[in-house]
Every structure is written in C-alpha cells, then in structure tokens.
Amino acid sequence: MDIPINLHRMTGELDQLATFSETKPPGVTRIIFTPGDLRAREFLKGKFREAGLDVREDAVGNTFARWHGAEPDLPAIGTGSHADAIPNSGRFDGTVGVLGGLEAIRALQRAGYRPRKPIELLLFTSEEPTRFGLGCLGSRLLAGVLAPEHAAMLCDSGGSTLEEVRSAAGFYGQLDEVKLPQAYYEAFIELHIEQGPTLEREGTALGIVTDIAAPASMRIIIEGEGGHAGAVLMPQRKDALTAAAELILSVETAAMSTGVIDTVATTGICEVFPGAVNSVPSRVKLELDVRDVEGQRRNVVLGLIQQASETIAKKRGVSVRSELLNADPPASCAPFIIEALVQSCAEQACTQKQMISRAYHDSLFMARIAPVGMLFIPCRGGVSHRPDEYASPENIADGTRVLAQTLARLAA
Amino acid sequence: MDIPINLHRMTGELDQLATFSETKPPGVTRIIFTPGDLRAREFLKGKFREAGLDVREDAVGNTFARWHGAEPDLPAIGTGSHADAIPNSGRFDGTVGVLGGLEAIRALQRAGYRPRKPIELLLFTSEEPTRFGLGCLGSRLLAGVLAPEHAAMLCDSGGSTLEEVRSAAGFYGQLDEVKLPQAYYEAFIELHIEQGPTLEREGTALGIVTDIAAPASMRIIIEGEGGHAGAVLMPQRKDALTAAAELILSVETAAMSTGVIDTVATTGICEVFPGAVNSVPSRVKLELDVRDVEGQRRNVVLGLIQQASETIAKKRGVSVRSELLNADPPASCAPFIIEALVQSCAEQACTQKQMISRAYHDSLFMARIAPVGMLFIPCRGGVSHRPDEYASPENIADGTRVLAQTLARLAA
Numbered sequence: 001m002d003i004p005i006n007l008h009r010m011t012g013e014l015d016q017l018a019t020f021s022e023t024k025p026p027g028v029t030r031i032i033f034t035p036g037d038l039r040a041r042e043f044l045k046g047k048f049r050e051a052g053l054d055v056r057e058d059a060v061g062n063t064f065a066r067w068h069g070a071e072p073d074l075p076a077i078g079t080g081s082h083a084d085a086i087p088n089s090g091r092f093d094g095t096v097g098v099l100g101g102l103e104a105i106r107a108l109q110r111a112g113y114r115p116r117k118p119i120e121l122l123l124f125t126s127e128e129p130t131r132f133g134l135g136c137l138g139s140r141l142l143a144g145v146l147a148p149e150h151a152a153m154l155c156d157s158g159g160s161t162l163e164e165v166r167s168a169a170g171f172y173g174q175l176d177e178v179k180l181p182q183a184y185y186e187a188f189i190e191l192h193i194e195q196g197p198t199l200e201r202e203g204t205a206l207g208i209v210t211d212i213a214a215p216a217s218m219r220i221i222i223e224g225e226g227g228h229a230g231a232v233l234m235p236q237r238k239d240a241l242t243a244a245a246e247l248i249l250s251v252e253t254a255a256m257s258t259g260v261i262d263t264v265a266t267t268g269i270c271e272v273f274p275g276a277v278n279s280v281p282s283r284v285k286l287e288l289d290v291r292d293v294e295g296q297r298r299n300v301v302l303g304l305i306q307q308a309s310e311t312i313a314k315k316r317g318v319s320v321r322s323e324l325l326n327a328d329p330p331a332s333c334a335p336f337i338i339e340a341l342v343q344s345c346a347e348q349a350c351t352q353k354q355m356i357s358r359a360y361h362d363s364l365f366m367a368r369i370a371p372v373g374m375l376f377i378p379c380r381g382g383v384s385h386r387p388d389e390y391a392s393p394e395n396i397a398d399g400t401r402v403l404a405q406t407l408a409r410l411a412a
Numbered sequence: 413m414d415i416p417i418n419l420h421r422m423t424g425e426l427d428q429l430a431t432f433s434e435t436k437p438p439g440v441t442r443i444i445f446t447p448g449d450l451r452a453r454e455f456l457k458g459k460f461r462e463a464g465l466d467v468r469e470d471a472v473g474n475t476f477a478r479w480h481g482a483e484p485d486l487p488a489i490g491t492g493s494h495a496d497a498i499p500n501s502g503r504f505d506g507t508v509g510v511l512g513g514l515e516a517i518r519a520l521q522r523a524g525y526r527p528r529k530p531i532e533l534l535l536f537t538s539e540e541p542t543r544f545g546l547g548c549l550g551s552r553l554l555a556g557v558l559a560p561e562h563a564a565m566l567c568d569s570g571g572s573t574l575e576e577v578r579s580a581a582g583f584y585g586q587l588d589e590v591k592l593p594q595a596y597y598e599a600f601i602e603l604h605i606e607q608g609p610t611l612e613r614e615g616t617a618l619g620i621v622t623d624i625a626a627p628a629s630m631r632i633i634i635e636g637e638g639g640h641a642g643a644v645l646m647p648q649r650k651d652a653l654t655a656a657a658e659l660i661l662s663v664e665t666a667a668m669s670t671g672v673i674d675t676v677a678t679t680g681i682c683e684v685f686p687g688a689v690n691s692v693p694s695r696v697k698l699e700l701d702v703r704d705v706e707g708q709r710r711n712v713v714l715g716l717i718q719q720a721s722e723t724i725a726k727k728r729g730v731s732v733r734s735e736l737l738n739a740d741p742p743a744s745c746a747p748f749i750i751e752a753l754v755q756s757c758a759e760q761a762c763t764q765k766q767m768i769s770r771a772y773h774d775s776l777f778m779a780r781i782a783p784v785g786m787l788f789i790p791c792r793g794g795v796s797h798r799p800d801e802y803a804s805p806e807n808i809a810d811g812t813r814v815l816a817q818t819l820a821r822l823a824a
Contacts (some may be wrong), residue, residue, distance in 0.1 A: 080684060086684075086686060086688040086690065087686040087687060087688055088686045088692055089686070089688075089691070128688070128690070129688075129690060130688055132691075194643075195643040196643040197644070213642060214643065216513045217690075226797060227796065227798060228607045228796040229676065229678035229680055229797075230607070230627065230703050230770045231606075231607040231608040231794060231796060232676070232794070233676060234606075234664070234677075235673075236675055239664070241660060241680075241682060242660055242664050242679075244660075245657035245658070245660035245661050246657070246661065248656075248657035249416050249657050249658065249661075252651070252654050255646055255770040256646055261646075261647075263641060263646070264641065264644070264645060264646055265646075266641035266688060266689075266690070266691075267653055267654075267693075268641055268688050268689040268692070268693060269684065269687055269688065269689050270682055270684045271684075271687075272681065272683075273500070274499040274500045274501070275499060275680070275681055276498040276541075276680050277678075277680040277681050278498065278540070278629075278678070278680060278701050278797070279501070279678075279680050280680070281680060281682075284633055287689040288689065289641040289689050289690050291641070291642050358642045359640055359642035360641050360642060382639075382643060382644070384639065384640040385639060385640045385686075385690070386639060386694070393690045399459050
C-alpha cells in the first residue's frame with residue numbers, strides 16, 4: 001500500500017507545537033494546565049477537526065479524535081501519545097506520536113483508505129510527572145489504576161490540587177467517568193522516539209517494543225536543624241543538605257549494586273530550605289526515580305535506598321520521611337500487534353529491531369485495558385528531555401508510514 | 413546615669429517591623445528592594461523622624477538619621493544595623509540594632525541628655541547576601557571596599573542588576589557618592605543578637621566583641637549532561653547532582669579538617685537544573701560559606717574545596733566553574749570602644765563577657781573607615797536565621813541601656 005506522508009506539513013506542525021512553551025527555544029516547557037499546555041491543546045484539537053475527526057475531551061483533559069469506520073460500533077484501533085514537556089526539554093518526546101498519529105490518519109485518507117473499525121487518535125494528559133509528582137495521570141485514570149478520589153487530591157508544589165487546577169482550566173466533568181470500558185480498544189499503538197541510543201547506533205530505522213520497564217518514584221523529605229552558617233559550630237550541626245548529599249550518592253550506589261545494566265536510579269529533584277548561602281539547610285526535598293525491566297529487582301533497589309536513608313538519619317541526627325509516589329509493574333506488548341508492526345515494516349521497506357523500552361509511556365497503563373504495541377523512532381545520540389533532542393524528518397516519516405500501514409491492517 | 417528605656421514601645425515596634433515580610437509569621441523574609449523591604453524602610457524612617465532625627469538616604473538605600481549635637485560639625489558617634497532578613501528567618505537579627513539604636517537615642521532625649529557631638533543612627537542596606545550573593549552591600553560601599561561599578565552590575569537570580577532594581581525602587585543617586593569620608597564617624601557601635609549560644613549558656617547579660625571572624629563565600633556551577641532518567645544507563649551518566657553531592661560532603665570535610673572549632677563551612681544553596689524527577693540533572697549551582705577567626709586558615713579551607721571540586725570534575729566527567737564571591741579579612745574592635753562598653757556595663761549593672769563574633773556584620777566593613785565596637789544580646793539556644801529566633805525583652809533592654817550610656821559617653 002502506498003502511503004503518501006506529507007512530511008513538510010507534519011514537521012511544520014511539530015515546529016508550531018514547540019512554540020507553545022514557557023521557556024525560550026530550543027528548550028520546550030509545557031506543563032499540565034499551564035497556559036502553554038492549554039494553547040497547545042486548542043492548536044491540536046483544531047488540527048484534529050481539520051482532518052474531519054470527531055473530537056471529545058474527558059474530565060482530566062484526555063482528548064479523543066475519532067475517525068468513524070464503516071462499522072462505528074466496533075472496538076476502535078487506537079493510537080496516540082502525549083504533548084506535555086518537562087522543564088526545558090525537547091520537541092519530539094510525545095509530540096511525534098500525536099502529530100505522527102494524525103498524519104498517519106491523513107495519509108490513509110489521502111490514499112483513499114476507508115476503515116471498517118473506528119480509528120481513534122488519543123492525546124494523553126500529563127504523561128510527565130512534573131506538576132503532580134506522578135506520571136501518566138491521564139492513562140492511569142483511563143486504565144482505572146489510579147483512584148479518581150486520589151487523583152483529585154494530588155497536590156502541586158504551590159499547594160493546588162488537581163481538582164482545583166483542572167476546573168480552573170475548564171475541565172469540570174466527573175473524574176470517575178474517565179475510566180474506559182474494557183474492549184474499548186481492540187488494539188492501541190504508540191509511536192514515540194526511542195529516548196536511547198540503540199537504533200541510531202545500529203542504523204536501524206525503527207524499534208518494535210516487546211516490553212516496557214517498570215518505573216517507580218519516591219519523595220524523601222529530610223528534616224534537620226537550621227541556623228546561622230557562621231554561628232552553629234560543625235559538631236552541633238544537623239544539616240539537612242549534607243544528609244541529602246549522602247543519600248543522593250546512596251541512590252546511585254543502589255542502582256549500580258544490581259550489576260545489571262537495566263537498573264537505573266536518578267535523583268532529579270533536590271530542593272533546599274531555606275536556601276540562603278549563610279544559613280544551615282533545615283529541610284531538603286528529594287525526588288528520585290528508579291527503573292528496571294524486572295519489577296522485582298527494581299523493588300530491591302528501592303529497599304536499599306530506604307535502608308540507606310534510615311542509616312543516614314540515625315548517623316546525622318536528622319529525620320527522614322519517604323513516600324513511594326508510584327511503583328508500577330512492567331508491561332508486555334501484544335504479540336499480534338508486534339507481528340503486525342513487523343509485517344508493516346517489511347512492506348514499507350524499513351529495517352526494524354525488537355527492543356525493550358526503558359522509559360515508561362502511557363502504553364504501560366493502556367496495557368491494563370487493551371493489547372498494546374509501541375513503535376520507536378531513532379533519536380540523535382539517544383538524547384531526550386533536553387533542548388537538543390532531535391529526530392530526523394526521514395525517520396519520523398518512516399515511523400508514521402509504518403504506523404499508518406499497521407492501523408489500516410488492524411482496522412480492516 | 414538613669415536611662416529610661418520604653419521597652420513596651422520598642423518591642424511593639426519590633427513586632428510591627430516583623431509584619432513587613434513575604435512569608436507568614438513567625439518566619440520573616442525581607443529581601444533588599446522587595447515590597448516588604450521598601451515598606452519596612454518607610455516605617456523606620458517615620459519612626460526616626462518622630463524622634464526628631466534628620467533623615468537622609470544614599471544611592472543604595474543606606475539610611476542615616478542624625479541627632480545634631482551642640483557642635484554639629486564634629487565627627488559623629490554612629491550606631492545602627494540592618495533590617496533585611498533571609499528567607500523565613502527571625503525578627504531580631506539586625507532589627508534589634510536599628511530599633512535599639514533608636515530607643516537608645518529616645519531614652520537619652522527623655523533623660524534630658526544633649527550630645528556635644530552628633531549621634532547618628534544608620535540603617536544599612538542588604539547585610540544579607542540573599543539577593544545579590546554578596547553580604548553587606550551597603551557597608552561595603554560606605555567603606556569603599558566594593559567598587560561602585562562592580563556593585564552596579566551584581567545580578568540577582570532573575571538576571572536583574574543592582575543598578576536596575578535600585579532605580580526601580582526609587583534610588584537614583586550616584587553609587588560612587590556612597591563612600592563615606594574618613595573620620596566621618598569618630599566611633600561606630602553595633603548592637604546585635606549573639607547568634608550563638610554562649611551568653612545564654614553562661615547567664616551573661618551582654619557580650620562585648622573583640623574580633624569579627626573572616627567570612628568568605630563561593631559559587632560553584634557544575635555542568636554535566638542531562639537526559640532521560642529511564643534511558644541513560646548508569647555508566648554513561650555525567651550527572652551534575654551526584655557530583656554536587658560529593659562536593660557538598662567535601663565542603664563539610666574541609667571544614668572539619670582544620671581540627672579547630674572556629675572553622676565552619678556550609679553549602680546553603682543547591683539549585684538543580686532542569687529539576688524534574690525523571691530527568692538526569694544537567695547543571696547544579698551551589699553557593700557555600702566558609703568562616704574562621706583566622707583569615708589564613710579560612711583560605712586553606714577554600715583551597716581544599718577548590719581542589720576537591722577539580723578531583724570530582726575529573727572523576728565524573730563534569731565541568732566545574734567556581735567563583736569566589738567574597739573573602740574578607742577579619743576585623744578587630746577598637747580598644748577605646750571596648751573600654752567604654754565595659755564601663756557602661758558596670759554602671760548599668762550588667763554582667764558582660766568579651767567574645768569573638770563568628771557571624772559577620774556591617775561592622776566588619778565599618779572597621780575599615782572608623783573605630784568600631786559591637787555589643788551582643790543573648791539569643792535563645794543560640795538560634796538565628798530561623799523563625800524561632802528569640803531575644804528576651806529584658807536582655808534587649810539591657811543592651812539598649814548600655815548602648816545609650818556608651819553613645820552618651822562618647823558623644824560628650
């Protein structure tokens with residue numbers, strides 16, 4: 001099947017989408033329910049409607065754009081990704097799956113294809129954990145793995161709840177109506193950049209994901225004793241930041257201790273209170289992220305970090321309070337979707353490789369309610385979550401074409 | 413001499429001053445040229461004028477309130493302190509010297525005393541380094557140890573220069589006119605809380621400072637490589653925060669290595685970029701503070717920290733850029749002022765003890781252009797730079813009475 005991708009139009013749309021940002025180019029910052037996020041949503045909904053899709057939003061802002069098939073009551077074939085971006089990150093993470101999904105649908109329309117089953121493009125709310133400390137808010141609620149009453153009370157650093165910010169943003173519906181019924185999707189396929197270096201290094205056009213690694217994140221609050229940096233003598237100190245420094249190094253050591261390359265642990269947030277050069281830090285907030293392709297091994301690392309925090313607290317006379325923000329099981333992709341992707345790659349003359357996703361994605365949660373598949377596009381140097389994140393137009397075109405072919409195959 | 417302190421009025425004024433704050437009580441936050449600082453200045457100037465003092469401000473906001481003596485052209489006897497406060501700190505640091513100085517003058521007026529020499533109350537601008545990374549901005553400029561053109565270009569974290577924020581606050585004068593002439597003050601005495609535990613522990617009413625410890629501060633920028641917390645494997649990382657953690661511990665080790673209780677070092681600021689839980693930190697800014705009563709020994713510690721940062725940079729493949737923000741020599745108080753304070757304590761029946769100031773103060777810089785003295789009031793638990801900072805009304809009254817007596821003695 002010849003699938004006429006309009007790459008010029010699609011890269012133009014990626015460029016336009018990158019302008020909805022709270023930081024200057026090339027860095028992109030687009031955080032759930034900030035003005036940049038809300039403007040990006042309107043821009044995307046406009047594009048979805050232009051393509052003749054039927055658009056609806058749920059109570060948390062997940063946005064569905066449906067191409068009604070010849071038999072509109074059948075379960076849909078879904079595709080999509082997210083458009084939010086962590087502070088000063090790149091323009092391809094997530095967005096390639098949204099605009100790629102849209103272009104795949106438009107290309108099928110151009111090719112004269114008419115689906116039997118509905119094809120639905122899905123824009124997820126807040127895949128990134130930036131604002132509420134928990135990633136994949138939208139897909140967790142869709143899959144029913146996050147209780148709506150718990151979601152409503154999630155707090156951002158300014159003390160506002162998700163309930164407050166979503167209604168301020170105009171999303172008033174009931175959160176408990178977000179969960180999708182079983183068999184809503186017959187299959188769900190997410191197109192995404194690899195966020196790792198393998199495909200580029202090996203010169204492979206596309207990656208077909210077999211498994212998605214299990215993520216966990218933890219918040220640790222260290223409370224010591226503040227005081228004047230000149231007057232409190234060293235032996236009297238209960239410095240929250242020196243305790244935090246030991247813990248940050250323990251997080252690294254815990255990840256290395258498994259001896260397995262798949263284990264990673266990162267302290268990404270370290271906030272110091274009061275945060276003055278001449279004041280002994282009294283409180284530090286750390287947030288850290290631990291992942292592995294094996295949930296069991298990941299949990300061992302979490303245990304080591306917990307242990308280290310208790311040892312440090314005792315040694316330094318500070319108190320440590322830790323909270324597991326999430327610890328999700330890994331997911332496997334559906335063999336029939338992997339098979340369909342392999343065939344589409346062959347038909348579209350794209351090399352491919354089966355691989356694990358070390359990053360998590362909304363598909364991790366969609367896997368709870370639907371068979372899922374993921375298609376990876378190479379990204380330069382494996383770089384992601386940085387302003388210099390880059391995927392070439394050619395690679396994006398390959399991914400979009402194979403996605404379109406696969407949607408067509410499954411929706412037939 | 414009987415000196416009738418109106419303690420009720422003075423503690424009321426301390427309470428009022430504490431309300432000019434950007435954080436809720438009991439914490440006080442008053443940063444140079446923010447609305448809270450500007451309102452506090454107006455409040456204080458009103459009080460100075462009520463006492464019949466002649467008020468002038470210089471180009472950086474140092475505020476002078478003069479009680480003209482019988483021979484107004486003689487060099488003045490000065491007293492005063494600062495009113496700015498680091499984030500979420502207390503209500504006595506600095507303010508006791510400003511309102512205590514004012515009450516000392518009012519008490520002398522009530523007692524019918526008329527000075528021969530002028531007595532001048534001085535409110536310093538930005539003793540705390542919070543906004544521009546450099547403490548004692550006002551007194552450095554008064555003493556001529558900070559070049560006006562360098563001061564003008566100091567930048568806050570929002571990228572605004574001192575030049576910009578001072579004019580936005582209405583201070584338009586020439587910075588190079590701030591420097592005071594030599595012999596402007598015949599003596600300068602600062603009343604201040606101890607910010608250490610000694611006086612309270614020993615049950616001594618007042619401390620008479622003999623020497624002020626030498627402060628230094630340093631900014632260190634660590635640049636590593638960011639990336640996705642799931643995708644960048646541990647051996648490939650150049651994590652700026654794990655490097656920073658090692659350095660924070662090295663700062664502590666360097667201070668301990670002198671084996672002398674007078675050496676202290678503190679990392680008070682640690683800012684992580686981009687600061688997302690699922691992103692490997694690419695950049696960290698540290699600011700640290702090193703002090704000792706011996707300038708030489710303090711410099712050895714600075715050298716050890718510098719060395720450690722280079723070792724860590726090499727080991728972890730990150731780059732480290734350090735900048736010495738200040739490294740000032742210690743100061744000694746003038747023997748004739750120490751002697752006058754000792755006599756006043758005896759006359760006012762206050763116990764006293766001669767001691768070192770581990771914290772620095774505007775007097776450290778005033779010592780470059782005038783003979784200085786400092787009088788310490790006990791503070792509970794030695795606690796300062798915290799919301800629970802506390803000095804008792806009785807101790808404040810003692811300090812104010814002895815200050816008044818000493819001003820009277822010197823201005824006679």
